[in-house]
Amino acid sequence: MKNTKEPFIHITRREGMPLWKGLLIRAAAVLIALILSDIVISAAAPRSQGFFGFFGALFSGAFGTERRIWLLFQDTFLLLGVAVALVVAFKMKFWNLGGNGQILMGCLACAICLKYLGGKLPDPLVWLIMLVASLAAGALWAVIPAIFKAFFNTNESLFTLMMNYIAMNLVAFFISYWYPNGTATMPPLTEGVLPPLGEGQMGKSLLPILLFAVVTAAIYLYLRFSKHGYEVALIGDSKNTARYAGINVKKVIIRTLILSGALCGLVGFVLTGSVNRMIHDTMDNNMGFTGIMVAWMGNLDPLIMAGVSFFINFLTRGMAQVCTKFGFTSEALSDTVVGLVYFFFIGCEFFIRYRVHFAGRQNKQRGEETPTPPEDGERKRAPLSKDAGEKEAN
Amino acid sequence: MDEYALQLQNISKYFGSVAANRNIDLTLRKGEILSLLGENGSGKTTLMNMISGIYYPDNGRIFVNGEEAHISSPQDAFRYKIGMVHQHFKLIDIFSAAQNIVLGTKGSGLARINEEVKAIAEKYGFEIDPKKKIYDMSVSEKQTVEIVKVLYRGADILILDEPTAVLTPQETEKLFLVMRAMKEDGKSIIIITHKLNEVMAISDRVAVLRKGEYIGCVDTADTDPASLTEMMVGEKITLNISRPEAHAERPLLEIRDLTVNSDEGSHAIEKLNFFIRGGEILGVAGIAGCGQRELCEAIAGLRKIESGGIYHEGESIVGLSPRAISARGVAMSFIPEDRLGMGLAPSMSVTDNMMLKNYQDHGYGIKPLPLSDEDTPEEAKKKNARNRFTEFLNRHCPFVDRKKARAEAERIIKELDIVTPSTETPVRRLSGGNVQKVLLGREILIEPNVLITAYPVRGLDINSSYLIYDILNRQKEAGTGILFIGEDLDVMLALCDKIMVLCHGKMMGVVHAEKTTKEQLGLMMAGALDLEEEKGKPMGVAKDTRIGEDQA
Amino acid sequence: MKKLLALGLAAAMTVTGACLLASCNEGSDDSITVGFIALHDDNSTYDKNFLDAIKAACAAKGIDEDHLIIKTNTPEDNTCYDKAADLVDQGCDVIFADSFGHEEFILQAAKDFPDVQFCHATGTLAHTAGVANHHNAFAHIYQGRYLAGVAAGMKLVEMYEANELEANNFDADGNIKIGYVGAYPYAEVVSGYTSFFLGAQSVVEEETDISVSMEVTYTSSWFNERAEREGANTLISRGAALISQHADSMGAPSACEKAGVPNVSYNGSTAASCPNTFIVSSYVNWEPYFEYMIDCVMNGEEIAADWTGTLATESVALTEFGAAAAEGTAEKVAEVRAQLESGELHVFDCSKFTVNGEHLTSYMADVDTDDNFTPDHEAIENGIFYESKHRSAPYFDVRIDGITELSES
Structure with missing residues (x-):
């Protein structure tokens, strides 16, 4: 039987996100778009x-x-x-x-x-x-x-x-x-x-x-x-x-x-x-x-x-x-930058709605999103060979 | 270690902050039938979805035949010889059974397929025609195709998800025969169910889940329905649905020779005759697609009828608008499979959903001035004039009155124990049971005299289900006539006074609930028994199934 | 998380601070500031022609880059006024707009800002509007077109004598067919293609015993690459042996290159992208006008209400000849050019063309634009139609024999 690989990345939906966090992510996305544009433009402009x-x-x-x-x-x-x-x-x-x-x-x-x-x-x-x-x-x-x-x-x-x-x-x-x-x-x-x-x-x-x-x-x-x-x-x-x-x-x-x-x-x-x-x-x-x-x-x-x-x-x-x-005589550049901002804005929606998991971190507890595990966790993690004859558990 | 066909160790799955499964240990021995028992919402399907590769666990490990397995897709699951038959079939209607069975495999020619399929069928006792198209098949035939599909791919571990939900009692028996044959052959089977009597009938062991956690596993021989229920729910509860005495009142709703077409144009309901009395619960049993939905829609005024009559308190309501019908006191609560499809607006708040039926009557909330005896004729005239004016204003108010709707929402939240953060929460954030309570609560708010409710406990946990039964019984005691469309025959036998059975839109008969049996109902649902055609009056048939000249 | 927040706030504050600092250095000194409003940008051959000229003129006059403010992509509506006003706010002393539809808004701006000079190409209102700081400019481009036509004629003769022409390149009368892709059916375009036609006709009739005829198609747009390409292809399929155009994109030249049909361009050489078919291009060289304009403003002199550049002022120019040009073209063109400059030859010589079979002796042109296009000036004197005499923008809109307009789309 072939062993299959653990998936490297898998994605889960987020439940919801506090308003300020979402706004911050969106603002950051826009800022990153502008900074990227800035770097390219100020490097390549005729009159930077x-x-x-x-x-x-x-x-x-x-x-x-x-x-x-x-x-x-x-x-x-x-x-x-x-x-x-x-x-x-x-x-x-x-x-x-x-x-x-x-x-x-x-x-x-x-x-x-x-x-x-x-x-x-x-x-x-x-x-x-x-x-x-x-x-x-x-x-x-x-x-x-x-x-x-x-x-x-x-x-x-x-x-x-x-x-x-x-x-x-x-x-x-x-x-x-x-x-x-x-x-x-x-x-x-x-x-x-x-x-x-x-x-x-x-x-x-x-x-x-x-x-x-x-x-x-x-x-x-x-x-x-x-x-x-x-x-x-x-x-x-x-x-x-x-x-x-x-x-x-x-x-x-x-x-x-x-x-x-x-x-x-x-x-x-x-x-x-x-x-x-x-x-x-x-x-x-x-x-x-x-x-x-x-x-x-x-x-x-x-x-x-x-x-x-x-x-x-x-x-x-x-x-x-x-x-x-900056000496550009073509305003297509303006449209490009605006388009880039849209692109980043829409793209960051992905990170607002979904959380990305990487393989290997699977068995760690995850911070603020896991509810506290039950106190009687010990029983659940015991090896399983003993379930034969287990009667009504409460 | 090789004893176990399948072993789950500490499996967890979270959706956001909700733990669908938490730290679950489960074992499946070779050649056994294990029931996975739990209420709706306990996490059974999620767990099985992880074994069949649809989800990937957040924690824990899976072992198949002693080796650790990583199952990240259905293809992987098949490699481990695990096959799942889902509740909602994944078949292509225009293909034949054989074509569906080989779908996705590197196949041999179709001729050989037919042979192989026939061989599998004979081995286990299925009846299947490989060349038949899916759209020509009955539900139980489709299920057979799904099972053969899984066997064809060499599955040794089968998972059946609520297989009997769509079957008549006779078909369920046949399925159990097949399952025993597969077990004999060395296959290991997990059956997910919430029906206790089936668990007792078919399984070797029972594993119980409650609210996402593993409670324990018992041998069937050593347990009984009461103990199992206690494990499922966590406390001792009585399994009885009370049935208050029905007073025989005049018929409130009469259906005469009703014919209604489905969306595709065929007859969904054909020449149906029955009536609903006040203070009585009439159940409607039938396999999926027998016309229940079209019947509800026709009565509520949402679907045009082809011929026949619907009379409410003696007056015809055919052709009236849904609002007008609702104003007469006919309420309908229909819970479709996706629960939010009809009757509720998922993104709108509880408050906004409450005012669905009466928002057009909202006014400014200006109250009329009361007239008293001490008014002079002058003053009385002025007051009257002013009241007429305010009434006019109220009638033509363009705004909705959310205060009123909010008060109504708070009322039903309290009365029906609905769990919601606030009245402004969007309805789709509520859990399934609470959604259904909102819907039923809104319908009851108008104090109906006829209540049509379809699948009101679909997907609900036991406690919520019993709450709903209570509500219905209270309505019944208050004199409302209730048409109850459901899928669980045991519940209907306990709750309803009479049960009407439909098969392909035709009435097979109306029987007293306390005098009939599940087998009789099963035969009627399958169309094998038609009490309408029987000469004389066999046991159990309600006398007043026909509208006679002698109305009470 | 908090650390990220703090970092982000710090970054934002730094950026804002730096920006405010950076924007605070609009220096002022005694150089004049020139503002320029372009219809499209340098992807349009039309605007590129102007942009190259203004940059060259400013460089020649010692006006540095900070004092030349260029605004591109200005539609022909109130946006033009807004941009003109903004240029005034930024301290411009003279503002130039390059497209016909800008005029009304430039005129309005001129009225609102009497201390700034407003110059406008191809416009028609300056000589009647009476607003002192509003000026029009153009050039006798028809002469350039005529010379380009001469080059085209040379090529046609060469192809004819080498038997390179096919049957469908001749019309019913045995004349060689040529094609022209125009934008709108009005004077500026008609004047252009007629002068081109007359130039070609003069050479062909001189060297052979046949003549030329021309088909014109309009695209209803100054810049529509697809329409221009389709127009050229239509003309070629109808048998045009050579194509010229009055349109701003590369649509027609590239269609000609693909079909192997010689092309005479406008507003700039297309030799780079159409090496096999480019013959020559005429264009208005705006540098002389711009230098004149800047000089007037620097010296406080009045700019002419209507300024029309000529061959002598080098406002009308031809590019280098392309590989497709016939042998001896350069010499012939130089010869004709000298004749035009000396006044010996006139482009719109009424004896060289007929209208409905008759030679024109009189024609009332609509020089002072009004809503009803009433003709108001007699344009013909002594058998010569004097184009661009009464105002800089062309007003020759006569449809002569030998030219057929295909569609009035």
Whole structure:
């Protein structure tokens, strides 16, 4: 009979981990990713500013001037708005991957209103119509896949993804229709755009910041305290149980996706109505996908998601400055570093959930996780040849 | 040392901080049948999984025929000639028996397989058709395939995990015959079970586990069910399930000619007729898949029926929404095999699960103003108007009222002795028994008049099981009509007043529990005895199995 | 565990401290600071052309690396404004943006920051917007294209006389077919391919008794490698004997290299990656403009609202000829170049091309951009269409005979 080898490594699941420990591991993972990037970048850069210069540039890019700070918060809250929109669907385990398209449709609806109504109707009326149109357009883009999922059980990931491409091409179509002799760009519109809420950069950034802070709080309350939110959580947890509770699952799916799409449309409304005042086919800036990362890394909790969004934008803006200062003229580097951070963050989840054992340490007692062995352990470890005739043991 | 086919020394296995097995010593002699006895949750399956290579022990050593063995995969286990027949079969439905048997081995041609399989079958007394497809087979035939699979690979040590859970009494007898034949041939067998009478019938020795620890091992000849129970539970308990006298009340729920389809479109229930009286427990016996699940779902309003009628207190409830049916007092608690599949939301807290059925009625909690005689007509009118307004508000409140649900949760936690860190703990963190108590507790909270409960003690330890029986009996005494779907015939014979047997969706008969026998039930479950067709009235058949013109 | 925590905290504090120190040294002195906004980055031949030029110009003028701040990957939306404003915050004295769609936002920035100079390539608004610190620049690149066309024509003649052309390389009238991969169907691109065509046509008609015809396909993008490659392949399969392009990726040149079809490039030599098929590339050399721009700012002089570089200022240039170029190309090109510089030869000579069979005598071009693209300036004088005279950016968008646009995608 062949002897088989003891397994060298085997893995057991952890029961749970104290919150601070998990946070520390995640923070450490991110830090390690950044340090690794730093080492490579400061070694290979055309104009290296040194190891600490990397972090200096990161912070300076994010916080260096007042304008930068406002822009950082503006981007944070826009991304958070998208992530919150997606969370509403994700809680129901409906994988809305169409954030980009829904944002673009909101942008497009807003642009159409601006182009045809701007200056012709009083501004507040135009704003109202723009808002409603953007919400409706985003909602429409989300509800079409939702209807198919509810009634025909089609795969919502694919469907919402495909809708992204349709939206992109619709936008390109409109631009080339409005500006046929151009290069698929359009100038910013001036009539009917949303006004700044103050002076300078702060005035421009306040609208997205305030609006999406309110939206985030509202959605948090909605999901946690309202009956709708309860139904969403229930369906996400167990569809059968939801049906048993008498919930019309189809209706709730459609209703929830209307909300999800409308919120993305709201982001589009702000992007076109206030920030850019025009539209192009990548105006979503991939927030539909980054928002998924924010939602997931934030554990579907709006407060944590705010922190994650802030960190991602900090990193992105900081890395742009690193590229500039270190003489890189390609910003693919920025994406690489952000990707590396994601990779380490996700990878450390493995160590949070599982514990790795190495062979040879098998018979040692393990620290804080073994409960105290029984006092009468002696009896149990006695050699076994004597069990013949053992009567009732107590 | 060579006496032992298998020897476990100081084996432990931990899942996180939970010790599934702790410091277990076990021996298996050559050519003996050893029962591994223990309640649900005592660690039997985990232990056997380590022997069969599915888990790797955290501590301890294993010796096979005197040599130390490292078993880190099922392949290793086979090399040591250990084979396990699991509770949940690992067969491929579209293959034939022979194909399943040779799966994973370096095989010879299929023609030779058929011969070899037939040879094994004849040696031990199995009946098996090697060419038959698995999906055409009954449960006991599938189990036979699993056993032959293991024998084909040359196993000398066999482990059978709860083999009789899915068998009728007759099939169980046949299995025992086969096991004795294998023993004669020198094989060593471990049978995992929690059924005491089977232990007494088949095994040479009994090893008892309790809460992950090894209690001891006795010769069967020297023991009895009471002592074994004491070893399993740790204290003397009475094994009696009380059965309070049933008052004969009017039928609360009537099922007439009910036909319900399964998900695949075939008839899960065909022309079923029965009724449930208040204050009575009607058991439903049948092998897995005989239509119990579809019956429950149809009554609760979760499944459309094809034809027939369901009447509650005289009114048809066909086509009503689950909420409406629930509002009439029809409660259902169905524990599926994975325990959390239906009726409970695993990631949500106890509180959130409590309000599953009534959250839509939650309001702001504004109480109406009481009217008193001293009110002038003016004041009364004002109060009425205000009450109508608050009622309107309450009815259209968009928020859930967790305070109310929390109070309900605390109530059932106390009444049913549920062990949970708090009302906000996610339900999936509770142990199996407590989960089932939450489910049953929630259903009872609405003070139902008809209670349908399926497998309420599935996987529970003895104490919890008896608590559940108590709850059911109390409901019965309060006048509730109970439909009890279960798998343990002994329990049903003790607890139920009447037992209805289903086979492939057809009713085989309704009998008085105290007048029938397990054998009779076994025959009905297998379809071999159909009391509906019998002329005259054989002993034990309940008189009022048909709905007659004479309703009480 | 505690030790690890302590170590971690210490590390974090050290890093933060060092960072703060490191970021505190934005020196200031009397060198001017130049800001640059690029559409993509140096993976795009378009931007790389600009980036190389600005770095060279700054080096020539003694502006060190710390005073040249480059921001890449700037989309044509408000991000451009934000980056421009950020450059102003960092003390830039002059800011340059390189893509057409940046203009509106640069103009807005110019209005908001009147003390900083804003220069923009290919733009059209400076001469009408009336904002003193906003300027446009371009070059008579059509002349470069014409010369590149001459080189192409030489190659075509060589292939024709050596009987290397196949039946499908000729159109129904017996003319040699060539192909052009363009981005968008508007003036800058039309001007480019027409001048290229005219250059090729001049040589072929001179040396043989047949002519050329050209098919153009558009990709609707400045940078889309796949679309450009497919466009080139389509043209080749339709019989183009030679390909040129106005697109920023390596899609078309690499398709030509793979098919063995000669290629005339733009914005930089592709000789390294396409050794067998590269003939020549025309490009705008921005260094003269940048040096002019820096000089004006250093000396406090006004930058021209519309600056158009010429062959004389070396703003229009050709790269080295590749291995695929025909014999005698260098001499011929030099000869034609001299004629262009002296004014003896004009690219858009109306007698050399027809529109619907007629020679043009008058054409109203849309020079002052407005939403309705109303033509406002007479571009033809004395039988010559004067491109880039009324503003630096091209406005020749006439579709002449001999050129067919394949798809308006």
